[in-house]
Amino acid sequence: MPVGAVSTDTAPTTALAELVGITKTFGPVVANDAIDLAVARGEVHALLGENGAGKSTLTRILYGLSQPDAGEIRIDGRPTRITSPSDAIAAGIGMVTQEFSLVGTMTVTENLMLVGVGLGRISRDAARERVLAAAARIGVAINPDAIVETLSVGERQRVEIVKALFHDCHLLILDEPTAVLVPHDVELLFDAIRRLTAEGMGVIFISHKLHEVVAIAEHISILRRGKVVASVPAAGLEPRQIAAIMVGADVAQTSDEVTAEALGTSIGLNTPAALQTNGAQQTTAAEPPEPRPLTAPPSLAIEQLTLAGTGKPVLDGLSVTVASGEIVGVAGVSGNGQTELMQVLCGRIAASSGTVRVGATDITHLDVTARISAGLGRLTEDRRGSVIPSLTVEQNLVLEDLDRFRRGPFLDRRRVREHVRALMDRFDIRANARDPIRSLSGGNMQKVLLARAIARNPRALVASQPTRGLDVAACEYVYSQLRALRDDGAGVLLISEDLDELIGVCDRIVVILSGQIVGELAAADATRERLGLLMTGGAA
Numbered sequence: 382m383p384v385g386a387v388s389t390d391t392a393p394t395t396a397l398a399e400l401v402g403i404t405k406t407f408g409p410v411v412a413n414d415a416i417d418l419a420v421a422r423g424e425v426h427a428l429l430g431e432n433g434a435g436k437s438t439l440t441r442i443l444y445g446l447s448q449p450d451a452g453e454i455r456i457d458g459r460p461t462r463i464t465s466p467s468d469a470i471a472a473g474i475g476m477v478t479q480e481f482s483l484v485g486t487m488t489v490t491e492n493l494m495l496v497g498v499g500l501g502r503i504s505r506d507a508a509r510e511r512v513l514a515a516a517a518r519i520g521v522a523i524n525p526d527a528i529v530e531t532l533s534v535g536e537r538q539r540v541e542i543v544k545a546l547f548h549d550c551h552l553l554i555l556d557e558p559t560a561v562l563v564p565h566d567v568e569l570l571f572d573a574i575r576r577l578t579a580e581g582m583g584v585i586f587i588s589h590k591l592h593e594v595v596a597i598a599e600h601i602s603i604l605r606r607g608k609v610v611a612s613v614p615a616a617g618l619e620p621r622q623i624a625a626i627m628v629g630a631d632v633a634q635t636s637d638e639v640t641a642e643a644l645g646t647s648i649g650l651n652t653p654a655a656l657q658t659n660g661a662q663q664t665t666a667a668e669p670p671e672p673r674p675l676t677a678p679p680s681l682a683i684e685q686l687t688l689a690g691t692g693k694p695v696l697d698g699l700s701v702t703v704a705s706g707e708i709v710g711v712a713g714v715s716g717n718g719q720t721e722l723m724q725v726l727c728g729r730i731a732a733s734s735g736t737v738r739v740g741a742t743d744i745t746h747l748d749v750t751a752r753i754s755a756g757l758g759r760l761t762e763d764r765r766g767s768v769i770p771s772l773t774v775e776q777n778l779v780l781e782d783l784d785r786f787r788r789g790p791f792l793d794r795r796r797v798r799e800h801v802r803a804l805m806d807r808f809d810i811r812a813n814a815r816d817p818i819r820s821l822s823g824g825n826m827q828k829v830l831l832a833r834a835i836a837r838n839p840r841a842l843v844a845s846q847p848t849r850g851l852d853v854a855a856c857e858y859v860y861s862q863l864r865a866l867r868d869d870g871a872g873v874l875l876i877s878e879d880l881d882e883l884i885g886v887c888d889r890i891v892v893i894l895s896g897q898i899v900g901e902l903a904a905a906d907a908t909r910e911r912l913g914l915l916m917t918g919g920a921a
Contacts, residue, residue, distance in 0.1 A: 396458070397422045397583040398443070398474070398552050403452035405438050412438040413449070414607040420552060420583040425574060427586045427594045427615065430604035431627055431852035433822040436587055439604070440554050443585075444476045445469040456552075475545025476554040481537050485530030489540050492529060493547050515543040518580075519573035534715045535566030542573065553577065554585045559593055560849060563714055564880065564913040571597050589852055590881070591620035603627055624853050679738070680705045680872025681757075681841035686735035688721055688896070695721045696732070697896040703841060703872035708863060710887035710904070711876040714916050718896035719876050720762070723845040726874075727759045728752050739841050753781060758839030760830055762846035762876075767830055770819035774810065775801045777818045778833055800836075808832040809858070824855030831862055842866055845876040860886050880909045892916055 396419040405413040413435045420426045430436050441447040443454065445463040454461050456472050463469050469476070483492050494508045509525045516523040521539050529537060538558065545553055555574075559567050574584055574597060588594055594601065595618055602612040603626050611626050681703040688696040696718050703709045713719055724730045726737060728749040736745045742755040761767050768777045778801050779786060786797050801814050808828045812821050818829065827847065834842060844863065848856040863873050863886060877883050883890050884907050892900040892915040900915040 396420065396455070399455040399458075400439065400443065401453045401455065403439060403442060403449050403454075405435075405442060405447065405449050411607045413442070413452075415452070416604075416607070416609055418602055418609065418612075420585060421600075422551075422581045422583055423578045424599040425578055425584045425586050425597050427588065427598035427601045428604070429588070429591075429594065429601060429623065429627060432824045432855055433606075434604040434852075435607040436604055437556075440476070440556065440585065440587065443469070444474060444554060470548050470550075473549055473551035474554070475548065475550040475552070477538065477541045477545055477556065477558060479557045479560050481541055483529045483537060483540060483544075486528065488526050488528055489523060489532075489543075490525040492540065493544050496544055496547055511547060512543060515546040518546060518576070519543070520576050521569060521573060533566075535562050535569065538562065538566070538570065539573070550582070552583045552585070554587075556587045557589070558586070559588060559590060560878070562878075563916050564909045565917065567593070589856070590879075591623050591853070592881075594623065595620060627853055679703060680707075680740065681843070681874055682736075682738040683726070684736045684738075686722070686725065686737065687733045688718075688725060688730070689733045690896075693895075694733070695896050696725065696735075699735070699893070699896060699898055701874065701891055701898060703874050705840075705872055706867055706870050707889070708867050708873040708875055708887045710883035710890040711874065711893055712880060712883055712890055712912050712916060713878075713893035715878055717893050717916075719845065719878075719893060721896075722893070723759075723761060723843060723876060726757070726843045727761065750781075753837065753839075756837075756840030758834040758837065758842040758871075760834050760842065760844040760847050762849065764823065764826055764830065765819075768818050768826065770817065772818060773815050774805075774812050774818050774821070774829060775814040777829055778804055778836075781833060782837065804832040804836060808862070824851050824858075827851060827855065827859060831859065835862065835866060838869070839866075839871060841872045841874070843874045843876070846878065847875070848877075848879065848882060856882075880912050883907070883912070884909070894918055 398420045400416060400418045403413050403416045403418075404411070416435070416439060418428075418439070428436050428439070438447060442449050443463070445465040445468050448464065454463055461472050463472060463474075484495070490505060490509045490512050493512055494503055494505070512523060512525040516539070519539070519542060523536070523539060523543060529540065532540065542553070558570060562570065574586075578584060586594070586598055595615055598615040600612070601615050601618065601623065603610055603623070605627065679702045683699060683701045686696050686699045687694050699718070699722065701709065701711070711719060711722070721730070725732045728747065732745065736743060738744065739752070739756045744752045744755050744757060747755065769780070772780070775797065779797055783792065786793050786800070798814070804810070805812075805814060808831060810828045810832065811825055818826060821829070842863075847859050847863070851859065863875065867873055875883065875887060884904055887904045890902050890904055890907050890912065891898050892912060894916065899918070902911065
């Protein structure tokens with residue numbers, strides 16, 4: 382199908398579910414603007430768009446977590462009022478989000494019994510059989526007696542899908558379902574989705590990973606600024622064409638130039654791009670950067686780092702060195718020590734043994750402020766936990782650097798305003814300096830945190846999951862800033878569960894398993910399959 386042929390006719394004659402004229406406003410912001418969307422039986426319908434485009438609001442309305450100001454929901458052609466998740470479940474709608482809602486200390490069966498609680502007695506044996514039947518339906522083996530906290534991330538996600546199927550689910554909403562999965566688990570998830578759609582179930586699939594979208598979806602709808610700007614069959618579409626529509630490029634222009642500028646590594650293409658600091662103009666390198674020699678003094682040296690845990694260490698003699706002018710990625714299945722590594726490096730928790738150096742400075746026992754002064758920058762995975770929501774953008778930008786702006790006991794507010802204005806221009810933060818930071822989109826909030834981390838020109842930056850939940854343009858912006866920092870001679874340690882991100886951005890990738898580094902690959906030699914094998918203990 383020609384890329385320029387963008388249709389907005391989204392109403393199949395056999396629609397399983399339809400949203401007609403859905404409108405939702407938050408004050409002056411129109412999150413959904415008279416949206417029409419239809420999902421047919423037996424199809425995977427991808428819902429795409431940049432951060433703030435309205436995807437989350439729309440699915441929250443469909444699942445009863447929010448109410449529209451106008452519009453109608455139809456199930457099997459019948460107008461259906463959905464005012465709560467209970468109404469949605471009764472209408473045959475299930476939802477699985479990025480943040481799992483399982484009780485870790487309970488068994489799989491007990492977790493699923495929670496969603497089936499009603500009046501009368503509950504049969505554990507009957508619930509256990511229903512778990513096995515639902516698992517068989519999606520073609521996976523699930524131990525109904527397993528304690529949830531002992532399961533892998535992929536297994537927990539499958540339990541969430543089984544939980545949605547515990548009721549008579551006909552439409553399943555999957556919000557960023559592959560965000561924390563290794564390649565093998567992604568394959569299992571896609572197999573399960575195909576089995577369900579073969580039975581006639583409809584699936585709404587939300588993702589920023591466009592190569593996965595074209596692999597699994599039959600239909601794609603793209604939102605921009607609260608409106609459906611395209612609704613097209615997925616057959617024949619390429620990721621670069623989808624991204625061009627998402628970011629508002631001319632859909633008739635789908636050349637390699639558009640690919641590099643609009644996508645970069647965020648769709649799995651190893652195409653480094655460097656954005657200008659104002660975010661408006663982009664330049665693209667013709668080839669990936671050459672691996673940098675490791676003879677320069679290290680920016681960050683982690684040696685034999687150990688963190689005690691219950692029974693066995695959470696970090697177990699972990700050593701990683703990041704040279705000046707190098708980005709080193711850390712790949713691993715969630716729960717293998719990445720979060721704790723970040724907490725130790727940032728000074729939130731103390732290591733049991735080992736050393737951490739930034740340049741020649743031993744920061745192992747320094748507090749957070751002293752680590753920053755020693756040249757450590759950090760970008761944690763907990764985006765909202767890294768800001769004070771009630772404070773303004775301006776206040777959050779200077780929160781860790783107030784001593785620079787003191788004149789005696791007072792702050793020099795003129796210098797603060799000038800500094801903040803310069804950072805907002807440089808990092809293309811699209812907000813008012815006096816806006817409360819909680820009002821910002823995920824992408825703009827991440828730009829604030831990037832600006833705060835980079836403003837001091839750190840010698841070493843540690844970044845954990847820096848693009849989780851961000852759209853194509855915001856991802857590429859983050860990558861450009863990491864590359865610029867590297868090119869200025871800093872070292873970057875990038876912890877991520879997005880393998881495409883690691884392969885596209887890093888010079889080297891190390892793999893963490895059970896708190897240990899179990900392998901290392903040059904990014905040029907890395908593949909999702911090779912990394913996935915190391916991450917799951919399948920290779921030495």
